[in-house]
Each structure stands twice: as C-alpha cells, then as structure tokens.
Amino acid sequence: MKLLALIEFLRARLKAVIWCCYGLLGLLVVIDVFVDKHHAHTGPEHIPGFWSVFGFIACMLIIFLSKWYGKAGIMTREDYYDE
Amino acid sequence: MSSLWIHPAAILLFGAALLPLIPEKIRKGWLLLIPALVFGRVFTLDHGVFGQVQFAQWTLTFGRVDKLSQVFGYIMSLMAIIGTLYGLHVRRAAEHVAAWTYVAGSIGAIYAGDLITLFLFWELMAFSSVFLIWFRGRRESLAAGYRYLLVHTAGGLSLLAGILLHYGATKSFEFVAFDVNHPTAAVWFITIGFILNAAVPPLHAWLPDAYGEGTFNGSVFLCAFTTKTAVYALCRGVPGLDILVPLGVIMALYGVVYAVLENDSRRLLAYHIISQVGYMVAGVGLGDAGTPVGELAINGACAHAFAHILYKGLLFMGCGTVLHQTGESKFTNLGGLYQKMPWTFLFTLIGGLSISAFPLFSGFVSKSMIVAAGFESHKLWVGFLLMLASAGTFLHTGLKVPYFIWFGKNNCSKETWERAKDPVWNMNAAMAITSFLCIFIGCYTPYLYQMLPFAVDYHPYSAYHVSETMQVLCFTALGFFIFLKKLTPEAKISLDFDLLYRKGGQGVLWLARYPIQWVDTAVGEIYRAGGLIPLMLTSKVVGIFDNKVIDGIVDGVATTVGSIGGKFRALQRGSVQENLTVAFAVAAVAVVALLLIVS
Numbered sequence: 080m081k082l083l084a085l086i087e088f089l090r091a092r093l094k095a096v097i098w099c100c101y102g103l104l105g106l107l108v109v110i111d112v113f114v115d116k117h118h119a120h121t122g123p124e125h126i127p128g129f130w131s132v133f134g135f136i137a138c139m140l141i142i143f144l145s146k147w148y149g150k151a152g153i154m155t156r157e158d159y160y161d162e
Numbered sequence: 163m164s165s166l167w168i169h170p171a172a173i174l175l176f177g178a179a180l181l182p183l184i185p186e187k188i189r190k191g192w193l194l195l196i197p198a199l200v201f202g203r204v205f206t207l208d209h210g211v212f213g214q215v216q217f218a219q220w221t222l223t224f225g226r227v228d229k230l231s232q233v234f235g236y237i238m239s240l241m242a243i244i245g246t247l248y249g250l251h252v253r254r255a256a257e258h259v260a261a262w263t264y265v266a267g268s269i270g271a272i273y274a275g276d277l278i279t280l281f282l283f284w285e286l287m288a289f290s291s292v293f294l295i296w297f298r299g300r301r302e303s304l305a306a307g308y309r310y311l312l313v314h315t316a317g318g319l320s321l322l323a324g325i326l327l328h329y330g331a332t333k334s335f336e337f338v339a340f341d342v343n344h345p346t347a348a349v350w351f352i353t354i355g356f357i358l359n360a361a362v363p364p365l366h367a368w369l370p371d372a373y374g375e376g377t378f379n380g381s382v383f384l385c386a387f388t389t390k391t392a393v394y395a396l397c398r399g400v401p402g403l404d405i406l407v408p409l410g411v412i413m414a415l416y417g418v419v420y421a422v423l424e425n426d427s428r429r430l431l432a433y434h435i436i437s438q439v440g441y442m443v444a445g446v447g448l449g450d451a452g453t454p455v456g457e458l459a460i461n462g463a464c465a466h467a468f469a470h471i472l473y474k475g476l477l478f479m480g481c482g483t484v485l486h487q488t489g490e491s492k493f494t495n496l497g498g499l500y501q502k503m504p505w506t507f508l509f510t511l512i513g514g515l516s517i518s519a520f521p522l523f524s525g526f527v528s529k530s531m532i533v534a535a536g537f538e539s540h541k542l543w544v545g546f547l548l549m550l551a552s553a554g555t556f557l558h559t560g561l562k563v564p565y566f567i568w569f570g571k572n573n574c575s576k577e578t579w580e581r582a583k584d585p586v587w588n589m590n591a592a593m594a595i596t597s598f599l600c601i602f603i604g605c606y607t608p609y610l611y612q613m614l615p616f617a618v619d620y621h622p623y624s625a626y627h628v629s630e631t632m633q634v635l636c637f638t639a640l641g642f643f644i645f646l647k648k649l650t651p652e653a654k655i656s657l658d659f660d661l662l663y664r665k666g667g668q669g670v671l672w673l674a675r676y677p678i679q680w681v682d683t684a685v686g687e688i689y690r691a692g693g694l695i696p697l698m699l700t701s702k703v704v705g706i707f708d709n710k711v712i713d714g715i716v717d718g719v720a721t722t723v724g725s726i727g728g729k730f731r732a733l734q735r736g737s738v739q740e741n742l743t744v745a746f747a748v749a750a751v752a753v754v755a756l757l758l759i760v761s
Binding site: 082083086100103104107108110111114115116117118119120121124128130131132133134135137138139140141142143144145146148149152153154155156157159160 | 418419420422423500501504505507508537538542545549550553554557624625626627629630631632633634635636637638639640641642645648649652653654655656657664665
C-alpha cells in the first residue's frame with residue numbers, strides 16, 4: 080500500500096508541506112511579474128498578482144455570502160420534509 | 163436511406179431486452195460486450211442522414227450523424243462502458259436494463275433528426291432513469307423518484323407543446339437551429355423543455371433531489387446523461403439565444419452557493435453539476451452562428467460537456483464508492499477515511515482537480531474556452547463571474563469533498579469505520595480508466611479538440627492562462643484552509659425551489675386540481691361563447707395529431723412502463739401504472755387545452 084505510506088509520510092511532515100505551499104503561493108506571484116500579458120482583456124489584469132487577489136477574495140465572498148444566505152433561513156433541520 | 167443502418171441505441175436496447183435471459187455465469191461478459199459494441203458502432207458511423215422511416219405523412223429521422231451529434235454520441239457511449247463496468251457486480255439485472263434503456267434514450271435523442279423522434283427518446287430517458295432512483299429502495303428514494311417523474315413530465319409537456327406549435331406554424335418537424343433572433347412562442351416552449359432538463363434555476367431542484375437519492379451506481383449514470391443531452395439539444399436548437407448567457411452565469415453561481423451549505427457529498431456534487439452545466443448553457447448563449455467567437459463558445463460548450471461527463475462521473479464514482487462501502491454519504495458521518503480508502507481518495511481527487519480546471523487536467527482545456535468566449539465577446543461580467551464560480555468549484559469539489567471525507571475530523575461510527583475499504587476490482591478499474599482519461603484530455607488537447615463541431619484555433623496552455631488559473635486556484639486553497647472552521651459541514655438541509663412542490667400534499671393537490679380545473683373550464687367557455695371556425699379547424703388538426711402521434715407515443719411508453727412497472731409493485735406504495743396513466747391523461751388534456759388557447 081504505497082499510496083497510504085506516501086500520505087502518512089506527508090502528514091508526518093505537515094509543517095514542511097505547509098511551508099512548501101506558502102513558497103508556491105509566493106512563487107506564483109513572483110512569476111506573474113514576468114508573464115506575457117498580451118492575452119489579458121482588461122487593465123487591472125496587468126497588475127502582477129491580480130488573479131491571486133481575485134482568487135482569495137472570490138473564496139471569501141463565496142464562503143461568507145453563502146453562509147449568510149444559509150443562516151437567513153435557507154438551512155433548516157434535516158427532518159423538515161418528513162411530517 | 164439505408165435499410166442496413168444499425169442505430170447504436172438499438173444495439174443497447176436489444177442488449178437490455180435480452181439481459182435478464184442471459185445466464186448469470188456469462189452475464190458479466192454480456193455487460194461488457196454490449197456497451198463496447200455500441201461504442202464501436204458510434205465510432206464507425208459515417209456522416210449523413212440515415213434510418214429514415216415514413217410515419218403517417220411525416221418522415222422520422224433516427225440517424226442524423228454530423229460532427230455535433232458525433233461528439234456527444236462518442237462520449238455518451240464511452241460513459242455507458244465506464245458506468246456499466248463500475249456497477250458490473252450488481253446482480254439485479256433490472257438495474258442494468260434501466261441504465262441501458264436510459265443511455266439508449268440519450269443516444270437516440272442525440273441522433274434524432276426530427277422533433278418527434280427527439281421527444282420519443284427524451285421521454286424514454288425520463289421514464290427509465292427514474293428506476294435508477296427507485297432501486298435504492300429507501301422510502302425517501304421512492305418519493306424522490308415520483309417528484310423526479312412529476313417534474314420531467316411537466317418539462318416533456320412543455321417540449322411537446324412547443325413542438326406542436328412549431329409544426330402548426332412551419333408544417334415541419336425538422337430539428338434544426340430555430341430563429342433565435344425572433345423566437346416564437348413555440349421556440350420558448352421547446353427551450354423551457356430543454357432547460358428544465360439542463361437544470362436551469364428555478365427549474366433545477368429535481369436534480370440534487372434525485373441524484374442524491376439514486377443508487378450508488380445509478381447516480382453515476384444520472385449525472386452524465388440527462389443534463390448533457392439537454393446541452394446537446396440547446397447547442398443544436400437555440401445556439402446564440404441571448405437569455406441563456408445570464409441564466410448560465412446564474413446557474414454557475416447558484417450551484418456554488420448551495421454547495422457551501424450542503425452536508426451530503428452526492429448532493430454537493432449534484433449542485434456542482436448545476437454550476438458546471440451553467441458554463442455550458444452560457445456557452446450556448448454566446449454561440450452566435452457564423453462568428454468566430456460563437457464557434458469558440460459552441461466548441462467550448464461541447465468540449466466542457468465531454469470533459470464534464472468524465473470527471474463528474476469519476477466524482478460520483480468516488481462518493482458512490484464511499485456510500486457503497488460504508489453506507490454513508492454525509493460529511494457529518496464521515497472523515498479520516500484516507501487510512502481505509504486511499505485509492506478511492508486519489509481517484510476522487512483527480513476528479514476534483516479536473517473539475518476545478520487545474521492545468522494538465524481535463525477541465526482546464528474545456529472550461530477556459532467558454533470563459534475566453536465570454537471575454538472575447540466583450541461581456542466582461544460573464545468572464546469575471548465565471549472565474550468567480552471556478553474558485554467556488556475548487557473550494558468545494560476539489561477541497562471540501564476530499565477533505566471532509568478522507569481527512570478532517572473523524573465522525574465515522576464504529577460500524578462505518580469497520581466497513582470502509584477500497585472497493586472491488588471493477589469499481590477501481592472504472593475509476594482508474596476515467597482518471598486516466600481526465601488527465602489524458604488535459605495533456606493531449608488534439609484528442610478532444612479534433613472531435614469538436616468547428617475547427618479549433620485555441621491554445622489553452624499560454625503562459626498567461628496557466629499563471630492566471632494557478633493563482634486563482636491556489637489562493638482559493640489558501641482561503642479554504644484559513645476559513646476551514648466556517649466550512650465545517652452541519653447536519654442540516656437547505657431549502658430550494660422543490661419546497662414549492664414538496665411541502666405538504668395539499669399544495670400539490672391544490673396545484674393539480676384548481677389550475678387545471680380552471681383551464682378546463684376556461685376552454686369550455688371559449689368553445690361555448692366563440693364556436694369559431696379557426697378554433698374548430700385547429701382542434702381538428704390537433705385531434706388527428708393526438709390520435710396518430712401522441713396516442714402512439716403514449717401507448718408505446720405506457721406499455722413499456724407497464725411491463726417494467728409490474729415487477730416493482732412490491733416496492734410501491736400505490737401502483738406506478740395507475741399514476742402514470744393519470745399523469746399521461748392529464749398531460750394530453752393540458753396539451754390540447756394549451757394549444758387551443760395559444761392558437
């Protein structure tokens with residue numbers, strides 16, 4: 080079961096994995112400075128790291144707006160339809 | 163016209179009909195052989211028009227083969243192989259019969275060259291797929307199946323009404339692109355029939371309701387065929403219909419919002435079907451005929467349907483495996499399973515990365531065509547909102563599903579934990595093959611691009627596009643881990659539009675009784691007060707049509723359903739046949755009433 084061993088290996092070094100991920104995030108933004116942007120459609124896209132900010136804000140928006148919507152009365156008990 | 167032309171769906175129906183008679187010893191061979199033959203047949207089809215049958219004064223075309231129908235025919239028959247392999251060990255023959263009949267309906271609709279044939283196979287899909295829900299055998303699945311049937315009968319009715327109106331206006335049943343710049347009432351009715359099957363809100367609630375209740379392998383079939391056949395029909399019938407663009411974008415976001423709230427893994431995936439089909443619907447809406455951007459958009463819709471069938475099938479197989487092995491599909495009853503089911507985790511993760519459109523995975527080369535078409539047609543809001551939905555897709559399907567099933571807090575009961583293990587070989591094989599295809603499509607783009615209806619001049623692997631995608635996805639992942647607590651699933655359900663027809667039997671009864679009673683009375687009044695000649699003439703035409711066509715279809719479907727239905731009587735609270743008969747009777751009356759009023 081080599082796959083399981085690999086997962087266990089990574090989990091045992093969780094700190095290192097997390098730092099690698101931060102490194103990757105930083106690297107993505109740095110690389111973006113050098114990327115040819117003539118495919119971009121709007122002005123803001125030329126700012127390095129624009130899509131990083133977009134991705135993070137998108138994620139927050141989705142989580143918080145959805146949760147707010149759910150709490151506004153959409154989420155209900157599981158046996159709601161049972162009576 | 164050729165008398166030797168064999169319809170791929172006919173092979174499948176033939177295989178399904180004989181399946182119960184095949185001795186159990188060699189049944190697995192049969193189950194592998196027939197879908198392979200169907201795939202081989204689709205592969206060898208020549209372009210052209212075949213299988214034309216004269217029926218009363220109309221010509222039915224069973225085989226219109228061109229690039230658009232071929233790309234869908236190819237993926238549907240491929241999925242039939244994968245889905246059957248996945249459920250190969252299921253011993254109840256009727257489950258396979260239902261699944262194959264359902265696939266045959268989808269393939270038949272795809273190759274249909276006229277609206278009557280389309281409608282025939284369209285209904286075959288609805289009435290065979292419901293068994294994939296009922297076979298789960300739970301009380302909830304029975305009710306969900308009835309609701310599924312109810313909604314699809316309504317959708318079929320709208321489609322039929324549109325077809326009849328269209329015939330009334332043009333004297334033609336040919337299924338070609340309608341005039342989307344000046345859509346008539348007929349086109350709207352037909353479009354409503356299509357978008358109900360594509361699960362466009364507010365006509366979407368049947369989908370998570372039904373797919374969350376299907377059998378472990380039934381939902382693998384369900385997630386592939388109904389919505390994507392509808393995407394095909396939209397590509398064929400109404401490319402460039404403007405309203406589909408905002409509807410598609412709403413779908414893409416709607417599915418994402420509900421996925422945040424969802425606690426059942428398969429219902430979460432079902433909401434993401436709505437989200438993903440939203441891209442395709444938006445693509446069809448952007449698909450103005452004859453323009454390069456329109457061709458890019460239609461190519462994108464087809465490519466995304468192709469890729470989607472595989473990765474969504476893979477995701478449903480992954481979560482279906484968890485359900486099959488542990489009996490659980492809710493996040494609040496799962497967690498930490500990586501120790502028990504590592505391979506299922508890996509396959510599901512590949513599905514998650516594909517749907518999220520990571521570079522080198524299938525979604526990347528298909529989804530981006532639609533987003534690019536949005537930007538290039540200068541609808542910036544379409545492009546940006548679809549990118550927003552992409553972040554949501556990764557957040558849920560790529561992160562939430564794997565995390566809360568295989569990692570996270572272990573909520574498994576002792577029994578669940580003990581039952582959990584990687585599945586039998588055929589389920590593993592089906593997932594492995596699909597995983598391979600998801601990566602293959604992502605890495606070797608000509609495979610998919612050469613199948614698309616228009617020549618492709620699109621290169622997904624530009625430095626900018628890779629950088630853009632990686633940033634959005636990786637920073638979404640960062641957000642996921644920062645706000646992990648917020649995303650912890652809760653043991654709750656979320657209300658959706660199905661509330662309208664679920665809450666209380668009285669509501670449904672009221673709907674069934676009063677509006678239809680009202681229509682009936684109204685028609686009676688018009689008849690009495692008017693007595694107009696055109697009205698009488700129309701009714702005569704409708705009468706002939708009713709006798710010759712509808713009755714034929716109704717009788718055919720009713721006999722099939724009747725014969726299958728008999729076997730399930732033990733399962734039912736009432737009897738299927740009676741309910742269906744009533745449904746059909748109501749449908750017929752309503753069509754006639756509708757026609758009289760509109761014309």
